[in-house]
Amino acid sequence: xxxxxxxxxxxxxxxxxxxxxxxxxxxxxxxxxxxxxxxxxxxxxxxxxxxxxxxxxxxxxxxxxxxxxxxxxxxxxxxxxxxxxxxxxxxxxxxxxxxxxxxxxxxxxxxxxxxxxxxxxxxxxxxxxxxxxxxxxxxxxxxxxxxxxxxxxxxxxxxxxxxxxxxxxxxxxxxxxxxxxxxxxxxxxxxxxxxxxxxxxxxxxxxxxxxxxxxxxxxxxxxxxxxxxxxxxxxxxxxxxxxxxxxxxxxxxxxxxxxxxxxxxxxxxxxxxxxxxxxxxxxxxxxxxxxxxxxxxxxxxxxxxxxxxxxxxxxxxxxxxxxxxxxxxxxxxxxxxxxxxxxxxxxxxxxxxxxxxxxxxxxxxxxxxxxxxxxxxxxx
Numbered sequence: 186x187x188x189x190x191x192x193x194x195x196x197x198x199x200x201x202x203x204x205x206x207x208x209x210x211x212x213x214x215x216x217x218x219x220x221x222x223x224x225x226x227x228x229x230x231x232x233x234x235x236x237x238x239x240x241x242x243x244x245x246x247x248x249x250x251x252x253x254x255x256x257x258x259x260x261x262x263x264x265x266x267x268x269x270x271x272x273x274x275x276x277x278x279x280x281x282x283x284x285x286x287x288x289x290x291x292x293x294x295x296x297x298x299x300x301x302x303x304x305x306x307x308x309x310x311x312x313x314x315x316x317x318x319x320x321x322x323x324x325x326x327x328x329x330x331x332x333x334x335x336x337x338x339x340x341x342x343x344x345x346x347x348x349x350x351x352x353x354x355x356x357x358x359x360x361x362x363x364x365x366x367x368x369x370x371x372x373x374x375x376x377x378x379x380x381x382x383x384x385x386x387x388x389x390x391x392x393x394x395x396x397x398x399x400x401x402x403x404x405x406x407x408x409x410x411x412x413x414x415x416x417x418x419x420x421x422x423x424x425x426x427x428x429x430x431x432x433x434x435x436x437x438x439x440x441x442x443x444x445x446x447x448x449x450x451x452x453x454x455x456x457x458x459x460x461x462x463x464x465x466x467x468x469x470x471x472x473x474x475x476x477x478x479x480x481x482x483x484x485x486x487x488x489x490x491x492x493x494x495x496x497x498x499x500x501x502x503x504x505x506x507x508x509x510x511x512x513x514x515x516x517x518x519x520x521x522x523x524x525x526x527x528x529x530x531x532x533x534x535x536x537x538x539x540x541x542x543x544x545x546x547x548x549x550x551x552x553x554x555x556x557x558x559x560x561x562x563x564x565x
Contacts (some may be wrong), residue, residue, distance in 0.1 A: 227264040230272055231257045239280040243287050251284050251298045259320060262313020264451070270317050281306065292351040308450050344405045345373045350383065351447060353564050359541035361549075361556040368398025371507045371557035372405045378413040385422070385443045385559065386412060388482075389459065389507040391435040393555045400433065408440075417444040421457050421479065421490045437483040441476070441505055443561075447562035450497040450563055455484045455490045460508055460518075463526060467500025467565070470533070472526040477502075497563040502559075504529065509554035510545065524548050537562050 228384040234257045254277050261273045285298040347356055362369035370390035378384050386408055390397045404427075411423050420442055428436055441459040445452040454462055454477050463478030479490030497503060504525075511521030528547045532540040541558045549556050 188406075205333070216441070224265050225270055227261075228269045228273065229269040231261050231265070232276055235273070235280050239284055239290075242284055242433060246297070249282065251288075251302045252305055254280060254306050258306065258309050258313050262316045264307075265317060267314060267317045268320055270314060276315075277306065277310070314374065322412055344409055345375075347373070347375050347379045347385075354447060355536065355538070355562040355564055356560060357541045358547050358557070358559045360547075361397075361509075361545050363393040364551050368401070369393075369555040369557070370397025370401050371509070371555040372401050373557065373559060374405055374412055376409075376413045380444060382411055383443070383447055383561075384447045385416065385445075385505070385561075386421075386440055387459070387505045387507065387557060387559055388438050388440040389555070389557070390438045391474045393509075393553075397555070400435075403431075404428070404438065407541075417426050417442070417453065418455070418490075418492070421455055422488065425457065425482045425488050426486065429486055431483075433483070437481045439508075440482055442494070443503070443505065445497070445503075445561070450501075451494070452497065452503070453477075453492040453494050455492045457488075457490060460506065460511065462494060463504040463506075463522070463529075464497070465502040465504070465526075465529070465533070467498060467502075470530075472529075474522075479554045497561070500565040502529075502562045504562060505559040507555065507557045509552055509556035510549045510558060512554075513552065521548075534562070 188490060227318065235254065238249065238253050238257070242251055242253065255266050257273065258277055261270050281298060281303060284497060288297045345358065345360065347358055350356055350472055358373055359374070360369055360371060362371075370393050371388070372390075373385065373387050375383065375385040388401075388404060388408065390401045390404060392400070404424075406425055408424055411420055411427075415423055421440065438457075439459040440457040441462060442455040442457075443452060443462070444455075456477040457479045458481035459476070461474040464473045464475050465471075475493050475495050477491055477493045480488045482545065506525070511518060511525055513521060525544065525548050528544055529537075529540065532538075532543075541560050544555050545558055
């Protein structure tokens with residue numbers, strides 16, 4: 186029995202040793218994504234391009250100028266690591282020397298190697314090296330960086346999708362980042378927490394556009410996990426605690442949390458420093474401001490959030506929005522809200538179909554701020 190146990194122990198040690206060896210030699214998928222994977226294929230291809238361009242320049246200098254060496258240099262700056270890039274630069278320098286010796290001194294009208302050509306190639310090489318060093322520091326290869334940004338943008342879009350509502354309800358949302366960018370500091374998370382309850386959280390993260398996009402992505406994922414997992418009155422305190430733990434320099438956000446009973450139309454609004462919601466009463470045709478009370482998220486611990494209650498009768502509309510739609514330098518907030526409600530009145534007869542996008546176009550088309558608008562209507 187002892188010998189068998191000893192053999193088993195020895196076999197286990199051998200397996201662990203082989204596992205460590207394999208892990209030490211083989212790069213993981215994460216390492217490759219971060220730029221630690223081999224770039225030898227791109228390096229070999231670019232190294233072969235340099236003598237091909239040199240030969241073409243020597244044979245037909247009219248059609249292939251010496252400055253064409255900037256092409257593999259620029260490509261190398263986008264594809265190679267800094268160490269590999271230096272090898273490519275050395276090859277390009279040798280190619281320039283060969284071209285200058287073969288083509289002879291510069292003659293007017295003939296594309297020989299001039300000091301200007303050398304300066305252009307050297308400048309492109311410097312910029313390529315700076316780009317390669319930036320990619321190495323960030324850890325995202327150029328060939329995958331665009332894919333990652335696209336994936337992040339799509340994750341924000343999917344997380345902001347509104348759930349299906351039963352017959353008798355209409356809802357829509359429009360989101361417009363600042364400056365026509367792909368990322369926004371405004372986002373929405375929503376969920377049907379049970380068969381008859383809809384919870385929606387509209388959040389405006391400090392900053393705008395790309396500056397706030399990464400924080401908005403992180404918060405939208407966290408808020409989406411909290412929504413429905415906690416009682417409605419526990420969401421904003423939990424979100425506030427999460428934001429405080431991040432220790433961001435611009436670590437605050439405003440949020441408005443809607444809890445709507447889809448059977449009765451009764452709702453509660455809890456606000457964390459956010460602008461009030463607007464309710465259109467179909468019976469009177471007037472807009473009413475509805476908002477709970479509470480401080481900004483991420484300012485101090487132990488904050489309390491008191492709800493405002495209301496009810497949506499058939500034909501009523503509830504509108505949630507961020508400050509980019511109503512705030513502007515030199516304009517009063519009340520004036521911005523009046524302009525928004527005035528434009529919204531145009532869509533009463535159409536049932537507010539497609540109104541969210543058109544309202545942003547009408548009141549805040551060229552505003553350099555993130556804008557988000559959510560409409561919920563109880564059909565007559």
